[in-house]
Amino acid sequence: MADPKTTGPKGQAGKPQGSTWAALRRFWPWARPYWKWLAVGAVMIPIVAAVSALRPLLIKHAIDVDIAGKDVVSLRLTALLFMVAVMAEFFASAAQVYALQRAGHATISDLRRSVFRHVLTMPARFFDKTPIGSLLSRSTSDVEALSETLSFGVFTILTDVAVIVSIVAAMAVLDWRMTLVSLAVGPVLAITVRTFGARLRALQLEIRRAQAVQSGYLAEQLAGVTVVQLFGREKAVVREYERLGDRFLRAVKTANWYDAGLYSIMDGIAALCIALLIYFAAPYLFEDASRSGVTLGLLFAFIDYLQRVFVPIREFSGKLATIQRAVASLERIYGLIDEPAEGRSGPGAKDPLQGWTGGVQVRGLRFAYREGANEVLKGIDFDIAPGEVVAVVGRTGSGKTSLGRVLTRTYDGYQGSVALTTPGGPVEVAAVTPDALRAHVLMVQQDVFLFNDDVAFNVSLGEPGLAGDPARIEAALRTVQAWDCVQERGGLGFNIGERGRNLSAGEAQLIAFARVAARQPTLLILDEATASVDSMTEHKVQTAIETLLRGRSVLVIAHRLSTIRRADKILVMQDGTIVEQGPHEALLARGGVYAELYRMGFKEDEAGAADGPGRGNSRGGSAVAPA
């Protein structure tokens, strides 16, 4: 699965990595497969440039030679050549655009895939600190922003430069003095463009920020519209929106002045240059042509050149700015790609856990979510025998959820030993690649995530062997009491809706259990959901859990008394350590922490801020459903 393009030099995420050129150079591996199309595009550059420079020469010829000499035949020839030049430019340009578009879109498609694939293998810590909106924008909008700009921008800039160079060269060859006169305004123009451009860029940054803040505010207030209305906040909220919009409006209006000014200046400059040229060249026209070399036709040619040299110049700075913006997007994408991924075993690698029956030995386990943060596991020792059901109980913040995360390598970086007892000897969890580990250890979390797809996919999750076997999927659903509610809705093809909208919370739980039943993991880590469901589904859920507990090792973070009673062994955790251990009756008799928890019903706040980062609710509690 390793993509060589994404294991490049690890720059610091988010910091600009040097020049525009470096960023573009790094982009090359994605573009390389399409080099043939790029070559076509490149080859067209000199053709287009040459033909561009040719046309005014034909006009000069027409004026000086054909019309002056009243040579109709020659004129016709000139006109014909002009036509040919025009067609040549059209086809060369069209071929260039087509070739670049093909290369560009294919490259962007590959880049998008690379980014997506990379993000899929990011460790949990990365997702904790990165808002999902930011990930989405890098994976989609930033890539899109590249699409037009890179496929067009870089090459057409090169074409523009080639055209400008060939025009200026042609002018200089014809008459260097006139060339100087024509381009006398150059420096003034450059300074003006620079000043305006700098001001515009600063304004645009401000504009983008203001706009993001304003639309973010809007989105949030609409998502929480019920709260806004119930608490009578409508007017206040609109006022705030107006204030934010005002900031945006003022910036934009100022930008419009600079933008219009720049546009108009670039527009008028050609005429000014032509006027200057005519004024200063005029006297030479009346001198002897053989001495001054200035003919009417030459003037015609120069005017035509001038009319056409400013268009690419005008667009040059705009295109450059677009490229710079695209490079900014590229930098953000690289920042994302440079984040280290979770390891993955190569295809065809041997399974290090073959023959493992589910025995686990934990010794002196210490773990913290972040470097230097408080440890949430402060020295844990316990065993899980093959086929044993171990329940873990404790208050919020005791560290129980972290156990499962360490065992599945959702989070790395523990101290101590977590060993899986295989026939070939104890294998440390840290030594097994995460995907090999997860083929045998399955963790079911409190919040079930369902995909906007049919039941079959939501159970199989596309796993080869499972996805194409409806019989197995149905069997799994039956095992966990979920088949009835699936069948009455039309069977495996029933679409669950966005985030599982069409199912109740209890039914979603059952689907999660079906996933386990279909996979038969050696070790199951079950984080029981705490939210109450209606009693009928609750019964099904309990029965399903019963079924899943048999035939494998289980570590269950338990909240239901029925589950806890069923366990072979109970671990009572407090403040990151195991304070009591044993079966239910014995612990109850002790009258200690366990007894207290028992009195409280084992219910507590869902794991959240206190027990390390969590992703929050994906079903309920999402900030994007109208509250």
Added chain:
Amino acid sequence: MSLAVRFFRRYVQRNLPQYALGFAMLVATNYAVVRIPTLIGAALDALGGTEAAALATGQAIALELMAWAVAVVFVRTLSRVLFFNPGREVEYRLGVDLFSHLLALQRPFFLRRKVGELVSMATNDTMSVRLLIGFAGLQVCNVAVAIPLHLWQMLRTDAWLTLWCLGPIVVGGAYTISIVRRFYAMIRVSLEELGKLSDRVLESYAGIGTVRAHAAEPAILARFEERNQAYLDLQLRLSSIRAFSMPVLWLSGLVGNALVLWIGGDQAIAGELSPGSLMTFMGLLTSLVALLMAVAWVLASVSRGIVAIRRIDEVITTPDELPVPTGTITIEAPPTLELRDLSFTYPGADAPALQGISARLAPGATLGIFGRTGAGKSTLIHLLSRVYTPPPGTVLVAGRDVTTLPLEQVRAGLAVVPQDPFLFSTTLRDNIRLRGEKTGHVRGEDGEREPSGRGRPQALAEEPDPRLDRVLRAACLVDDIKSLPEGLDTVVGERGVMLSGGQRQRTALARALYRGPGLLLLDDVLSAVDQGTEVKLVAAIRGLHDDAGGLMSAPPTTVIVSHRTSVLEHADEILVLEGGKVVERGTHAQLIARGGHYAETHRHQEAARG
């Protein structure tokens, strides 16, 4: 038609002076734009002559040309600004009006429309409108003025030649128009595909925990690739149009130039046309083609803009479906609450959610609502808080029918704690107080800290708020605040620290208590809270008037919904709902004695607690 008139009157009319001036500038610009090639031609002709004054004439024209060149810069800038800035104003106003109206619409509307759609309307659709009246407006006016001027000058110079070189342009134009329609239809489809691709990506990221746990990355990647490939295919089809069809108009202009050379050259040789006029002609032709090419882009903006106006208008004119109030009320003291044979069916549902609910609550009393999921409990809260409008005469607050009272006044006296609380991306403090809201976008798009609109939260000195302290104690939040990185000033919500389910519920409770309502509605708020905390909260709600200094002078009339009997133990009356009907009622003790469904569930729940 009336939509256009309404839109014009409300948004465009106030900018009319700017537009008028802009249009005048536009006319001036185009006049200058036509003058310039004409002067160039004249200068060349003058210089081609041999009279003694030819040089002087030529140079004089050159000077005039310079003046026009400078003039163009000014008038063109003005014309653009005068068209674009009002467009931005309209965009702003439209967005505010839309938002304002959305906030007046009630729940049934928001069930029909996704939030994402509405945000897109307020940002993208208003932008389309702005492009319509700003950019498109400018181009259309520009072309409307420019084409006649160009044609007039060309015809004046040589009518015959004009007709000849217009030929290819007309052909090119017709071709482009037919292509543009198809092109933009394809662009629309490709944008939809991009949207679907985005959805897939978002879904995959949101469910990454599940994907990772089941090692399902290859399958998810394959799903993504389907959409990615579909999008690529569309883009490639667009490429050939972009490459070969779009530049046809430009080609036709150049073909026209070739014709000028051929035919015009002939005439020049014959002495019917001056060489300068040839130059003028070519210049005007190029300018004309550039204008026409701009029009092609404009067509798309125009159609998009019109669609956008229609969409926005549809929302802005959506009626709020609220009954017209006939009286007023100010709820200061806790009111009586009466339900008279309340029945309610959700719009579009077959069966009623509630049937014949009656109850009477004295000021400060507590009504418990018990039942299973789907029994109608939340519906009751919705009707009491008027998220949905109850039938007339069924809900009376302080003896008045709520449907006769203005919505804001009814809501001003009550507070609701919903089952699934919503937190804004702002500090915990502001989430509770809901006033003086900082915009809360302290985290920018890249997860970096950006200063919020009014400076960083810590920089502001917060005045002590005893009311807030009391509320925090009552809602059992004091310990939780200590565990947050910045205490009350911690930013919570989507872009901040994610609070646990129980913490969110208690925050919502604090929010409601802070308001000091006369009527307090609690919708299954203690489901995610552990037993110990639950007991404390229930006591706090009941004992509000015991607090030193008092949050409120008297405890609010309270309606608590729960499926846990322990929560409802102290209610003055409990209604047991099933299928939307009251099947049992009484105090906790009475219901236990009855031995019905309530009693049975109570036994169950007590047993489960051991």
